[in-house]
Structure formats: structure tokens, C-alpha cells
Amino acid sequence: MAIDLSFNDTQTMLRDSARxxxxxxLPLTKLRERTTKGDFSEAIWREMADLGxxxxxxPEACGGFACSLSDFYxxxxxxxxxxxxxxxxxxxxxxxxxIAAAGRDADHATLAAIAAGDTVVAPALFEENGGHCADDxxxxxxxxxxxxRKMYVRFAxxxxxxxxxxxxxxxxxxxxxxxxxxxxxxxxxPNIARTPLYRVDVDLLVGELARIxxxxxxxxxxxxxxxxAAILLAAEVAGAGERILEFTVNYAKERSQFGVxxxxxQAIQYLCTDIALHYRHTSLFALxxxxxxxxxxxxxxxxxxxxxxxxAAGAMTFASHEVHAGIGFMEDYDLQLFTRRAKLWENLYGxxxxxxxxxxxxx
Amino acid sequence: xVDFVPDDTAELRGWRNEARQFLEETIPGxxxxxxxxxxxxxxxxxxxxxxxxxxxKGWTALTWPAAYYGQGRSAIERYILQEEFCTYAAxxxxxxxxxxxxxxxxxxxxxxxxxxxxxxxxxTTLWGEGYSEPGAGSxxxxxxxxxxxxxxxxxLNGQKTLGTAAHMCQWMMVLARTEVGVQRHAGISCFILSxxxxxxxxxxxxxxxxxxQNQTFFDNVRLPADALLGTEGQAWTEIWFGQGxxxxxxxxxxxIWQMRIERQLKLLxxxxxxxxxxxxxxxxxxxxxxxxxxxxxGVELLKLHAKENYAQSTQLDWHASNPVSPIxxxxxxxxxxxxxxxxxxxxxxxxxxxxEGPDALCNGHFEHYFRASFGNHxxxxxxxxxxxxxxxxxxxxx
Numbered sequence: 017m018a019i020d021l022s023f024n025d026t027q028t029m030l031r032d033s034a035r036x037x038x039x040x041x042l043p044l045t046k047l048r049e050r051t052t053k054g055d056f057s058e059a060i061w062r063e064m065a066d067l068g069x070x071x072x073x074x075p076e077a078c079g080g081f082a083c084s085l086s087d088f089y090x091x092x093x094x095x096x097x098x099x100x101x102x103x104x105x106x107x108x109x110x111x112x113x114x115i116a117a118a119g120r121d122a123d124h125a126t127l128a129a130i131a132a133g134d135t136v137v138a139p140a141l142f143e144e145n146g147g148h149c150a151d152d153x154x155x156x157x158x159x160x161x162x163x164x165r166k167m168y169v170r171f172a173x174x175x176x177x178x179x180x181x182x183x184x185x186x187x188x189x190x191x192x193x194x195x196x197x198x199x200x201x202x203x204x205x206p207n208i209a210r211t212p213l214y215r216v217d218v219d220l221l222v223g224e225l226a227r228i229x230x231x232x233x234x235x236x237x238x239x240x241x242x243x244x245a246a247i248l249l250a251a252e253v254a255g256a257g258e259r260i261l262e263f264t265v266n267y268a269k270e271r272s273q274f275g276v277x278x279x280x281x282q283a284i285q286y287l288c289t290d291i292a293l294h295y296r297h298t299s300l301f302a303l304x305x306x307x308x309x310x311x312x313x314x315x316x317x318x319x320x321x322x323x324x325x326x327x328a329a330g331a332m333t334f335a336s337h338e339v340h341a342g343i344g345f346m347e348d349y350d351l352q353l354f355t356r357r358a359k360l361w362e363n364l365y366g367x368x369x370x371x372x373x374x375x376x377x378x379x
Numbered sequence: 380x381v382d383f384v385p386d387d388t389a390e391l392r393g394w395r396n397e398a399r400q401f402l403e404e405t406i407p408g409x410x411x412x413x414x415x416x417x418x419x420x421x422x423x424x425x426x427x428x429x430x431x432x433x434x435x436k437g438w439t440a441l442t443w444p445a446a447y448y449g450q451g452r453s454a455i456e457r458y459i460l461q462e463e464f465c466t467y468a469a470x471x472x473x474x475x476x477x478x479x480x481x482x483x484x485x486x487x488x489x490x491x492x493x494x495x496x497x498x499x500x501x502x503t504t505l506w507g508e509g510y511s512e513p514g515a516g517s518x519x520x521x522x523x524x525x526x527x528x529x530x531x532x533x534x535l536n537g538q539k540t541l542g543t544a545a546h547m548c549q550w551m552m553v554l555a556r557t558e559v560g561v562q563r564h565a566g567i568s569c570f571i572l573s574x575x576x577x578x579x580x581x582x583x584x585x586x587x588x589x590x591x592q593n594q595t596f597f598d599n600v601r602l603p604a605d606a607l608l609g610t611e612g613q614a615w616t617e618i619w620f621g622q623g624x625x626x627x628x629x630x631x632x633x634x635i636w637q638m639r640i641e642r643q644l645k646l647l648x649x650x651x652x653x654x655x656x657x658x659x660x661x662x663x664x665x666x667x668x669x670x671x672x673x674x675x676x677g678v679e680l681l682k683l684h685a686k687e688n689y690a691q692s693t694q695l696d697w698h699a700s701n702p703v704s705p706i707x708x709x710x711x712x713x714x715x716x717x718x719x720x721x722x723x724x725x726x727x728x729x730x731x732x733x734x735e736g737p738d739a740l741c742n743g744h745f746e747h748y749f750r751a752s753f754g755n756h757x758x759x760x761x762x763x764x765x766x767x768x769x770x771x772x773x774x775x776x777x
Contacts, residue, residue, distance in 0.1 A: 018382065018384065018385045018386065018387045018388075018391065018455045019382060019383065019384070019385050019455065019458070019686050019689050019690055019693075020380055020381065020382045020690060020694060021381060021383075021686070021687065021690040021694070022380070022381070022690070022694055023380075023381065024380040024381070027381070086381045089381075261773075265773050265774065265775065268775060269774070269775065269776065276776070277775075277776050279769075279775035279776055280775070280776040280777070282765075282766065282769075284775075285765065285766060285769035285770075285773075285775055286765055286769075288769055288773055288775060289707070289710075289765050289768045289769050289772075289773070292707065292768060292772065292773060293707060293711055296704060296707065297680055297711075300680070300683045300684075300687055301679075301680070301683065303381060304383050304683055304686075306381070307381050307382065307383050320676055320679055323672070323676060324676065324680075369669065372668075372669045372672035372673065372676075373668060373669070373672070375672035375675055375676060376662075376668040376669070376671055376672040376675075379672070379675045
């Protein structure tokens with residue numbers, strides 16, 4: 017069937033079961049209780065492993081199952097809708113994806129442990145300016161030492177391992193490092209999104225580290241995996257957008273001023289349609305990008321999706337605040353949770369400016 | 380199953396090639412012509428020649444039933460054909476004949492279909508529109524043109540305005556009130572009439588992008604009984620939603636008029652690559668790069684909208700179903716277009732002011748297309764689309 021934007025059975029099932037599970041286990045009300053660890057807990061992680069979700073896209077031999085990026089998209093819509101804050105993107109999609117793409121057979125044990133939920137890997141890839149591609153990795157091995165700083169490492173404080181990216185003689189290399197080993201210092205970064213975010217300082221001898229994939233350059237694989245992550249963040253923004261639209265429209269129907277529901281005023285109607293447009297455009301770009309996995313224009317499509325998502329995340333929460341006014345500014349109200357998370361989405365794996373530059377380069 | 384590729388079989392790819400080959404033979408290199416902003420008789424003639432050639436292939440009526448000059452082909456074939464027309468810079472079908480055909484196919488009598496569809500399919504009869512009036516634009520239901528029963532037929536009186544290219548047309552589709560004093564949307568009927576009838580007068584309205592629209596006056600115009608299209612008093616639901624909701628017709632193809640913008644972007648990118656400014660190519664300027672990326676992103680979105688509209692009209696649902704998304708998409712284009720043009724005027728600088736002569740950029744295309752972008756409100760304003768989105772799409776109170 018040519019041109020069809022509807023989900024297949026797998027995608028519908030993934031979306032529905034994620035909505036049910038996260039809705040029951042991690043409702044938004046619980047989000048206010050979370051402070052330093054996000055939603056991560058042994059119990060949740062174990063349940064997600066039992067549901068098979070930690071093996072998404074990983075090799076079958078390692079306990080994983082084949083999962084197209086469109087399948088992931090359906091799942092991440094719900095993660096965004098529910099503002100789920102667990103290291104799925106980090107450990108399964110990015111670390112798992114990088115190890116699967118760049119690793120050798122010897123690395124399969126790590127993948128099996130990720131899929132089983134026994135190992136949680138936090139990718140420590142980028143530095144003070146953030147990043148979205150291999151060019152943004154600057155930390156360089158010097159005199160056999162891996163020494164320097166990685167920034168904005170999500171879930172480093174909860175992870176058992178870190179996957180550190182560095183330049184080795186100009187080539188990109190990945191090292192799997194135990195989070196608790198001497199020479200690794202993890203410092204919390206209190207942040208607007210209240211997500212577990214960390215600064216990671218390393219001072220390690222390369223000879224003693226597990227290098228993923230031997231000595232070959234893995235730039236292409238690296239960029240593909242980060243592009244996948246960027247698309248899935250866009251899917252989260254789309255899922256969140258759907259929810260922001262719902263509660264904003266409901267508020268505009270229920271709230272009365274000057275004797276009529278404020279949603280009758282065109283000023284309010286414009287704000288609501290802004291949210292609708294941003295949400296639909298983000299989902300359209302992200303869904304399209306997901307369908308281009310493995311195609312020549314994949315990186316360009318990923319940048320189009322993430323650039324749109326970055327703009328949408330800010331614009332949708334802004335418009336919703338304009339509709340809600342005072343009540344939306346209150347900590348008790350759900351909107352602030354989305355506004356906070358929006359800033360993470362806008363910055364993780366490339367901000368709007370970085371992706372627009374990629375578009376200018378690739379288009 | 381998520382799929383954005385229209386030609387996913389060898390047969391459909393072959394069809395795309397056939398369409399492309401036809402275009403290469405008929406209008407080598409493409410033929411840039413927008414009837415809304417062009418009064419050149421030579422180019423008008425070339426546009427009509429082109430659509431007559433399309434008609435001879437049977438492609439204008441591709442999806443119509445065989446009984447009415449059509450080929451009964453699939454919506455996706457029509458989509459692919461029109462995608463090729465967009466990419467190859469074919470001219471748009473002149474004026475509103477295709478919308479009239481949709482209304483005729485749905486609501487016409489067998490005699491009306493026999494009489495009119497052939498001329499539309501072959502592009503031998505051009506149709507203009509008689510919708511807007513001086514006092515009824517966005518609020519079309521406020522129209523006051525009347526058609527009063529007279530024996531078997533009707534007497535038409537009133538004034539229509541903003542009739543795009545009506546002076547080039549032989550026939551017109553007109554909305555008129557057949558019953559006064561009833562609820563606004565009731566009592567409106569649709570008529571099809573020859574512009575040669577006594578009592579019809581046109582007065583030109585020149586638009587700011589070199590095109591001509593028209594005032595159309597009806598002074599006791601005597602219409603035959605078969606001028607009524609559809610049910611008396613039901614035009615609002617039968618015809619207007621068939622028009623305003625025209626985008627909801629199964630297999631909505633990409634819009635040639637909208638996709639003109641992609642050509643402008645190609646010209647712009649070419650210009651920025653070959654032009655030195657402050658000692659470096661313009662497309663190396665970091666601000667210009669971001670602006671070009673934003674424009675590119677908008678054009679790509681427009682292409683995705685075409686696919687979304689197609690999916691919406693054939694499957695009527697994708698995961699977050701929204702029946703007004705085609706209207707949202709049209710409304711978004713109406714806002715994007717002038718914004719697109721303003722951005723390129725910012726990038727191009729003073730030379731973009733020059734309209735003609737050796738100093739004009741790309742023969743003045745940029746200057747002209749900027750002026751044309753204020754024609755974005757044809758078919759309903761962006762603001763009206765926003766209101767429709769808010770009330771019909773989001774359920775906000777009217």
C-alpha cells in the first residue's frame with residue numbers, strides 16, 4: 017500500500033502496552049516526587065526487561081529482537097506523552113546501538129546484559145557544547161591516558177557502566193568503563209528538567225579499558241545511532257505535544273472569563289492551533305525520518321525531525337503557558353513538568369541551530 | 380504500515396516514467412506559468428495547449444469513471460502524475476474546472492455530466508468562479524446574489540468579486556440565494572452558466588502580481604432549468620464543503636500552485652552558492668545558512684503535507700486522527716508562503732527590488748513571486764483556516 021501513515025499491528029501493540037504500563041506505573045503525579053533518579057528504579061527496570069523492552073533492536077542472539085525505527089517511534093510517543101524518565105534511550109538505543117553496530121562478538125555479552133537489564137550503560141559522548149555527531153567528540157587520548165571531561169551525561173549516577181567516546185590518533189573510539197572504578201568521578205548537575213544529569217571526569221589508562229570494536233574508525237555507525245536517538249527524542253516531543261494539546265484545549269473550554277469560555281476568543285484559538293500545528297509537524301517529520309532508516313538521506317531526515325522538534329518543544333509549552341496564565345506557572349500544575357522537560361529535548365543530541373546547520377550541509 | 384513512498388511497485392514506477400517522458404516531450408525544461416499572476420496571451424495559450432495535450436492522453440480525467448470520459452484509474456496513480464507535474468514545473472490546470480468536475484461527478488445529472496465534463500477533460504472550456512461577493516468573503520454565507528424561479532428557469536441578480544481569470548473563461552459556477560429569510564447556510568444553490576448570457580458583465584480587477592481578477596455583474600440573467608447543479612438550497616453542504624473540503628476528496632494530489640515554492644528555493648540556493656558577499660560565498664554566511672535550512676525545512680514539510688493529505692483522504696486516519704488536518708495544512712501554507720518570500724528578500728538584499736532588465740535577479744522572478752505571495756488568501760484566508768482548525772478540529776467554542 018503506497019503512502020500509508022497508519023501503524024501496523026506491532027506498532028499499535030507497542031504503543032498501547034507502553035501507554036498502559038507507563039500510565040499505571042509512572043503517572044505524572046509521581047513525577048513530582050522524583051528528584052535525583054528520574055523514574056529509574058530496579059523494580060521498574062526489571063519489569064521493563066521482563067516485557068522485553070530492553071532488548072528492542074538488539075541482536076536476537078543477545079536476547080533482543082528486531083525492531084524498526086518506526087516501531088521505536090510508536091513506543092517513544094508514549095514515553096514522551098508520559099514524560100517517562102528512564103535510561104531506555106541511553107542504555108538500549110544509544111549504548112546498545114553503538115555496541116551492536118561497532119562491536120565485535122566479544123561485546124555480545126554486554127548487549128545480553130543490557131537486554132536483560134543487568135547492566136545499565138550511560139553514554140558519555142559529548143562535552144561542554146553538547147553534540148549530535150562524531151565531529152562533536154573532542155576528548156583525545158594522549159600518552160595512553162583517557163583524561164578529560166564529559167558533560168550532560170544522563171543517568172551516569174544510576175548506570176553500572178559508561179560508554180566513553182574519545183579520539184585516538186584522529187579516529188573515533190569507544191570505551192566501556194565501570195561507573196564505580198577509580199579514575200571516574202561523577203558529579204550531579206541539578207537542572208531545569210530535573211532529570212538525572214551528570215558531569216563525568218575520567219582519568220584512566222587506555223591499556224586497561226575495554227575498547228568497543230577494536231581499533232577501526234566508527235564515525236559512520238556513531239552518526240547513524242545518534243541520528244536514531246535524535247528522531248526518538250522528536251517522537252517524545254510529538255507524544256508530549258499530543259498531551260499538551262489535550263489539556264490546553266480542555267482548559268480553554270472549561271475556563272470562563274467575561275462570561276464565556278476563553279476558547280471562544282480568537283487570541284486563545286490561535287495559541288491552541290499553534291500547539292496543534294507544532295505537534296502534527298513534529299510527528300510527521302519524525303515518522304518520515306524513522307521510515308528512512310538505512311536510506312541515503314537518513315541523517316538529513318533526522319536533522320529535519322530534530323530541528324522541528326526543538327522548535328516545537330519550546331513553542332508548544334510557551335503557547336500552553338499563554339493559555340493557562342497564572343495557574344500554568346504553579347508547581348502543582350502538570351504544564352510545568354512539560355516546560356522543564358522541553359529544555360532537555362531542545363538540547364540533547366543536537367539543538368535546533370546544530371541541526372539546521374546539518375540541514376544546510378546535507379540538503 | 381508506515382510508508383511514505385508512493386511508487387512502491389515496478390508498475391507505479393513505470394507510470395511515473397511515462398508521466399515524466401510526456402512532460403519532457405510536451406514542455407521540455409518545464410513551463411513556469413501561474414494563471415493567477417500572468418496576463419501574457421502567449422503563455423496563456425501555451426498553458427491551454429499543454430492541458431489539451433494532457434487531455435488527449437486522458438490524464439486530466441484519469442480517475443473519473445469511464446462513462447464520463449475518464450479512465451477509472453487509482454488515486455495513487457493520480458498522486459504520482461501530479462507529483463511529476465510539480466517536480467517538472469508544469470502549469471496548473473487553468474482556473475476551477477477540476478473543482479467543477481468534482482461537483483458535477485457528485486451532484487450533476489447525467490445530462491449535465493455529458494454536456495460539461497468532456498470540455499473540462501479536454502481543456503476546451505474554461506470555468507471561472509462566482510463565489511465571493513463584496514460583502515461576503517470569509518463569511519461566504521452572507522452572500523446576497525439571488526436566483527428567483529421564473530417558469531422552468533431562474534432569474535439571476537447580484538455581484539460577484541475576485542473572480543480569478545474569469546475574463547479568460549467561457550463558463551462559471553455561481554453560488555446564489557434561492558430562498559431569502561431562511562437560516563443563513565440554507566437556501567443557497569449552485570448554478571452553472573455560460574458567460575455569454577445576456578445580462579452578464581465583467582469588470583477587470585488587476586492584482587498586485589500582474590494577474591487579473593474580475594467583478595462579475597448579473598443583471599436579470601435568465602437561466603435555463605438545467606443551470607441548477609445539485610439540490611436546490613443545498614449548495615452549502617453539497618458544493619461548498621465539496622470545495623472547501625475539496626482537499627478531503629480521496630487521493631488528494633500535491634498542489635502545483637503550492638509546490639512552485641520549491642522551484643524558488645532551488646533558484647535561491649543556486650544564487651547563494653554562486654554569489655560572493657563580503658568576500659565569501661553567500662551560502663557560507665552562518666545566518667544565511669540557518670535561513671536557507673529553515674526554508675528547506677518548510678518546503679520539505681509541504682511535501683510531507685501532501686502525503687499526509689493523501690493518507691488522510693484514503694485511510695481517513697493516522698494514529699492521532701484529525702479530520703481537519705488537510706485544512707490545517709492549507710492554512711499553514713498560507714502563512715508560510717509570504718514568510719518564505721520575506722526571508723529570501725532579506726537574504727537577497729537590494730538587488731531583489733529590481734523587477735526587470737539586466738540588473739534584475741533571475742529575470743525578476745524573486746521580485747514577482749514576493750508580490751504573488753499576498754495572493755495566499757485565495758480560497759479562504761489563513762485566519763479563517765485557523766478558526767476552522769480551532770472550532771471544527773479542536774472543538775473550541777464558536
